[in-house]
Amino acid sequence: MLKEKVNGILDKYPASVYKNRKQHILVVDHESDNPQTITANTRTIPGIITSRGCCYAGCKGVVIGPLKDVVTITHGPIGCGYYSWGTRRNKARVDEGGDYNYLNYCFSTDLQEKDIVFGGEKKLKQAIDEVVQLLHPPTIMICSTCPVGLIGDDINAVAAWAEKEYQIRVMAFSCEGYKGVTQSAGHHIANNGLMKYVIGTGDEPAGQYSLNILGEYNIGGDGWEVERILKKIGYEITAVMTGNGSVKTLQNAHKANLNLVQCHRSINYIAEMINTKYGTDWLKVNYIGVQATVDSLRSVARYFDDPGLIARTEEVIAEELAEVMPTIEKYRKLCEGKTAAMYVGGSRALSYQDLFSDLGMETILAGFEFAHRDDYEGRDVIPFIKEDADSKNIENLVIEPDDQHYRLVLPREKYEQLKNEIPLNYFGGMIKEMRNDSVVIDDINHHEIDEFIRVLKPDIFCAGIKEKYQIHKAGIFSKQLHSYDYSGPYAGFKGAAIFARDIAMGLATPVWSLVKPPWKTEPALEGHYVEEVV
Amino acid sequence: MLDYTTAEYFSRTGIVINPAKTCQPIGAMYAALGIHRCLPHSHGSQGCCSYHRMHLARHFRDPVMASTSSFTEGAAVFGGGSNLKTAIKNIFSIYDPDMIAVHTTCLSETIGDDIPTYIAQSQIPEGKYVIHANTPSYQGSHVTGFSAMVKAMVKYLSVNSDTPNGKLNIIPGFVNTGDMREIKRMLNLMGINYIMFPDTSGVLDAPLTGKYEMYPSGGTKIEDIIDAGNSLATVALGSFASAGGAEELRKKAKVRPMVLNTPIGVRGTDKFLLAVSRATGQEIPAELEEERGQLIDVMADLHSHYHGKKVAIFGDPDVVIGLTAFLLELGMIPRYVLTGTPGEVFEREVKQMLQAAGVDGVTKSAGDLFSLHQWIKAEPVDLLMGTTYGKYIARAEDIPLVRVGFPILDRGVHSYMPILGYKGALRLIEMISNALLDRQDRDAQDEDLELMM
Numbered sequence: 001m002l003k004e005k006v007n008g009i010l011d012k013y014p015a016s017v018y019k020n021r022k023q024h025i026l027v028v029d030h031e032s033d034n035p036q037t038i039t040a041n042t043r044t045i046p047g048i049i050t051s052r053g054c055c056y057a058g059c060k061g062v063v064i065g066p067l068k069d070v071v072t073i074t075h076g077p078i079g080c081g082y083y084s085w086g087t088r089r090n091k092a093r094v095d096e097g098g099d100y101n102y103l104n105y106c107f108s109t110d111l112q113e114k115d116i117v118f119g120g121e122k123k124l125k126q127a128i129d130e131v132v133q134l135l136h137p138p139t140i141m142i143c144s145t146c147p148v149g150l151i152g153d154d155i156n157a158v159a160a161w162a163e164k165e166y167q168i169r170v171m172a173f174s175c176e177g178y179k180g181v182t183q184s185a186g187h188h189i190a191n192n193g194l195m196k197y198v199i200g201t202g203d204e205p206a207g208q209y210s211l212n213i214l215g216e217y218n219i220g221g222d223g224w225e226v227e228r229i230l231k232k233i234g235y236e237i238t239a240v241m242t243g244n245g246s247v248k249t250l251q252n253a254h255k256a257n258l259n260l261v262q263c264h265r266s267i268n269y270i271a272e273m274i275n276t277k278y279g280t281d282w283l284k285v286n287y288i289g290v291q292a293t294v295d296s297l298r299s300v301a302r303y304f305d306d307p308g309l310i311a312r313t314e315e316v317i318a319e320e321l322a323e324v325m326p327t328i329e330k331y332r333k334l335c336e337g338k339t340a341a342m343y344v345g346g347s348r349a350l351s352y353q354d355l356f357s358d359l360g361m362e363t364i365l366a367g368f369e370f371a372h373r374d375d376y377e378g379r380d381v382i383p384f385i386k387e388d389a390d391s392k393n394i395e396n397l398v399i400e401p402d403d404q405h406y407r408l409v410l411p412r413e414k415y416e417q418l419k420n421e422i423p424l425n426y427f428g429g430m431i432k433e434m435r436n437d438s439v440v441i442d443d444i445n446h447h448e449i450d451e452f453i454r455v456l457k458p459d460i461f462c463a464g465i466k467e468k469y470q471i472h473k474a475g476i477f478s479k480q481l482h483s484y485d486y487s488g489p490y491a492g493f494k495g496a497a498i499f500a501r502d503i504a505m506g507l508a509t510p511v512w513s514l515v516k517p518p519w520k521t522e523p524a525l526e527g528h529y530v531e532e533v534v
Numbered sequence: 535m536l537d538y539t540t541a542e543y544f545s546r547t548g549i550v551i552n553p554a555k556t557c558q559p560i561g562a563m564y565a566a567l568g569i570h571r572c573l574p575h576s577h578g579s580q581g582c583c584s585y586h587r588m589h590l591a592r593h594f595r596d597p598v599m600a601s602t603s604s605f606t607e608g609a610a611v612f613g614g615g616s617n618l619k620t621a622i623k624n625i626f627s628i629y630d631p632d633m634i635a636v637h638t639t640c641l642s643e644t645i646g647d648d649i650p651t652y653i654a655q656s657q658i659p660e661g662k663y664v665i666h667a668n669t670p671s672y673q674g675s676h677v678t679g680f681s682a683m684v685k686a687m688v689k690y691l692s693v694n695s696d697t698p699n700g701k702l703n704i705i706p707g708f709v710n711t712g713d714m715r716e717i718k719r720m721l722n723l724m725g726i727n728y729i730m731f732p733d734t735s736g737v738l739d740a741p742l743t744g745k746y747e748m749y750p751s752g753g754t755k756i757e758d759i760i761d762a763g764n765s766l767a768t769v770a771l772g773s774f775a776s777a778g779g780a781e782e783l784r785k786k787a788k789v790r791p792m793v794l795n796t797p798i799g800v801r802g803t804d805k806f807l808l809a810v811s812r813a814t815g816q817e818i819p820a821e822l823e824e825e826r827g828q829l830i831d832v833m834a835d836l837h838s839h840y841h842g843k844k845v846a847i848f849g850d851p852d853v854v855i856g857l858t859a860f861l862l863e864l865g866m867i868p869r870y871v872l873t874g875t876p877g878e879v880f881e882r883e884v885k886q887m888l889q890a891a892g893v894d895g896v897t898k899s900a901g902d903l904f905s906l907h908q909w910i911k912a913e914p915v916d917l918l919m920g921t922t923y924g925k926y927i928a929r930a931e932d933i934p935l936v937r938v939g940f941p942i943l944d945r946g947v948h949s950y951m952p953i954l955g956y957k958g959a960l961r962l963i964e965m966i967s968n969a970l971l972d973r974q975d976r977d978a979q980d981e982d983l984e985l986m987m
Binding site: 012045049052055073077080081104105107110123127128129131146149150389390446466469 | 535536537538540544546547548549550551552553555556557559560575578579580581582584585587588589591592595596597598599600601602603604605606607608609610617618620621622623624625627628629639640641643644645670671672673675740742743744745746747748874904923926
């Protein structure tokens with residue numbers, strides 16, 4: 001029945017659009033004979049009101065932007081640098097003992113017509129020279145925008161020149177907006193650059209229980225909450241990629257003994273490449289949700305298998321739960337039984353399902369904006385994903401084990417055994433986690449959001465700023481899960497309590513009962529009974 | 535906060551740090567949203583469209599709908615014709631707008647896409663329109679992008695059909711929905727028949743009713759823009775955003791252009807009312823004269839709150855020029871006046887105003903907030919006026935900030951409230967005065983905290 005309704009939503013489309021969009025939507029059916037498949041990471045149909053962004057947004061905006069000790073110069077006209085200035089809420093602060101934080105700044109070469117005609121390299125060099133004079137950064141990264149690729153500026157050559165000239169680290173990322181089909185291409189390009197030029201260049205040793213946190217961008221302070229918990233247990237955090245991150249810490253990332261992966265989509269390349277090059281395993285974790293955080297902490301402890309660490313983990317879990325559960329229980333009463341729909345990024349539409357389930361809420365629709373099939377179907381599908389013209393344009397680095405630094409943290413036997421117990425070097429994707437008859441949808445667009453609201457009537461629809469107000473106009477609360485509506489953190493234990501408060505607040509705020517003016521539901525004219533006097 | 539900025543100023547030619555402008559396409563998108571049942575379309579990578587929609591949605595806190603040609607590397611190499619034609623076909627069949635307003639991006643401009651030819655080759659349903667504006671991001675700013683789209687509206691639509699309509703055209707400039715409503719309110723009080731385009735009121739301040747409308751009731755009707763060719767005259771508010779459209783109407787339909795400053799403050803509003811009165815023969819009614827008198831009353835009563843205070847102002851050129859004039863009327867000192875938009879006219883006009891008022895001020899077009907901050911570090915001011923991006927400087931230097939202009943991303947309601955007209959001036963005084971007095975209260979010793987101010 002739901003399937004028919006889904007088809008009804010697509011009926012409005014011209015034939016070619018219908019055929020295309022149908023492949024991006026499925027109704028979960030765990031009893032189906034074959035594993036369910038979905039189409040993802042393919043071109044957006046021109047003219048469709050999509051929410052997807054570009055390669056530059058994925059590279060500079062998502063992965064590179066949060067590195068605080070870097071001056072990131074956007075090489076291009078003004079818009080791209082301007083829009084990615086301070087709009088993502090990746091928080092950072094200067095560490096004790098001195099460090100750099102350039103995140104309040106935005107740097108652009110602001111290319112003009114004559115630069116487009118005669119080339120922009122000269123201006124880029126001049127820009128680097130001025131930045132060095134004014135700000136003395138230890139690292140400069142250059143991110144290129146659409147026209148730069150077309151006019152053929154060699155930003156790699158400029159970076160090499162600048163490294164020599166100023167004796168600082170300078171890196172170039174050719175992340176022109178038209179590359180790939182979404183932000184995802186930019187994640188990959190950024191991952192490649194960090195792997196090639198940063199990770200492995202430091203030599204600060206790491207302790208036995210050292211971790212990197214990957215795919216954690218410290219939105220609203222999420223990373224700080226996750227770090228707080230892990231440090232309380234006794235772990236050492238070597239590097240965070242890339243929220244509140246720095247080149248200074250990232251260069252030692254190969255020394256950590258385990259990589260934790262929060263956002264699989266944006267950072268799985270680095271996780272895999274470090275695994276191949278240095279032998280470090282990665283573990284898929286989820287710090288969004290109380291139960292999810294507990295499970296993740298136990299998995300990490302299980303990996304190191306130290307009785308003291310395991311006991312300390314349980315102690316911390318008990319302490320933290322005692323602190324936050326009364327708050328969460330209070331808000332759960334307001335949320336229980338409600339339904340949620342989510343359309344976010346390439347990871348959160350799944351990770352937040354755990355948090356909603358802590359609140360007694362069921363996710364009835366979930367979709368990603370720039371995910372690949374493995375984010376939906378699990379990593380088993382990767383060998384079967386067909387390369388197309390767009391994905392071929394993004395370089396796949398060939399990585400070999402590093403003679404000097406390759407090591408295995410776990411003996412093979414133990415690894416093989418543990419692999420069956422915790423998600424080691426594996427991610428199972430979204431579909432398996434969702435209930436039968438829920439909807440999974442890739443790159444949902446304006447028309448489909450409107451229609452699914454009508455068909456599924458969710459109590460809350462979480463998305464981004466481009467969708468939020470459309471959903472509000474329909475009288476349904478929409479929570480931004482990219483920027484958290486400027487709240488947060490939402491990760492870890494304390495974050496879960498803040499999320500519970502925010503969701504309860506959004507559902508309970510009296511405005512939703514004031515939408516209809518009384519004269520629309522009650523008669524505006526009053527009649528008077530007049531007794532007739534005879 | 536902004537810890538690496540120092541007072542040592544040197545002129546830069548390579549790097550822009552903390553820009554005070556963005557690129558042309560967002561202005562074109564904003565203008566196109568001011569036409570009833572029009573869908574803006576971004577011809578380029580989908581990231582542009584996404585960024586512009588996000589930014590407008592954050593400022594207005596309302597849905598901002600626009601489509602994109604979603605270029606891939608293939609389109610960047612072989613041209614975007616096929617993408618645009620597919621887009622036009624899909625947009626009409628799925629979203630059914632009355633018009634698509636295409637604007638270009640740095641990508642499609644660099645490869646030289648020929649938009650008129652692509653439009654001519656597209657399937658456009660009977661009675662529907664597709665217009666376009668060239669808005670390469672490597673020229674001008676969001677303000678000139680707005681102007682380019684207004685010009686495109688005239689170029690594609692307005693016709694002089696020798697049937698004078700007795701109406702006055704108004705091009706309001708890149709201002710808020712609240713300002714557009716204020717302009718219309720003043721014209722209505724005067725009993726003037728007008729065509730205002732674009733008009734984003736009713737689009738980006740649409741009510742929440744429980745039913746989402748993709749095309750809200752607001753926006754200028756296409757037939758009115760066509761009819762703008764038959765009007766008495768065109769009043770263009772702000773030379774950067776509006777003069778282009780008015781000039782185009784003169785060329786195309788022989789409608790007399792009248793370019794005025796954005797009507798901010800007493801004389802700015804006086805000039806606007808006088809101009810529209812003279813152009814139409816309609817008298818300025820008692821209601822507006824009463825509003826003016828109220829404003830003057832408040833200025834006399836409150837002058838001690840702000841007179842002589844030094845201000846740094848930044849933002850879009852038309853709005854900043856209007857504001858500078860008003861600050862001078864208030865007896866304030868506009869010490870630094872900066873816009874990110876290029877154009878020496880801006881510097882000339884501001885310098886003239888400052889000189890006439892005997893004020894020693896620094897002015898710059900095509901400037902950035904790093905420069906502004908450096909100036910303030912070298913010689914501080916009492917008040918900062920500008921967009922949300924000013925909050926970093928405000929915090930770093932502990933200066934109160936009055937939020938005005940585009941964009942304001944960290945406060946609500948502002949877009950509903952005018953800064954234009956006498957009413958808008960009253961609101962500006964309230965904001966300026968409160969910001970300064972709040973600071974005085976915050977800094978006062980217990981024994982100096984005043985009950986009456």
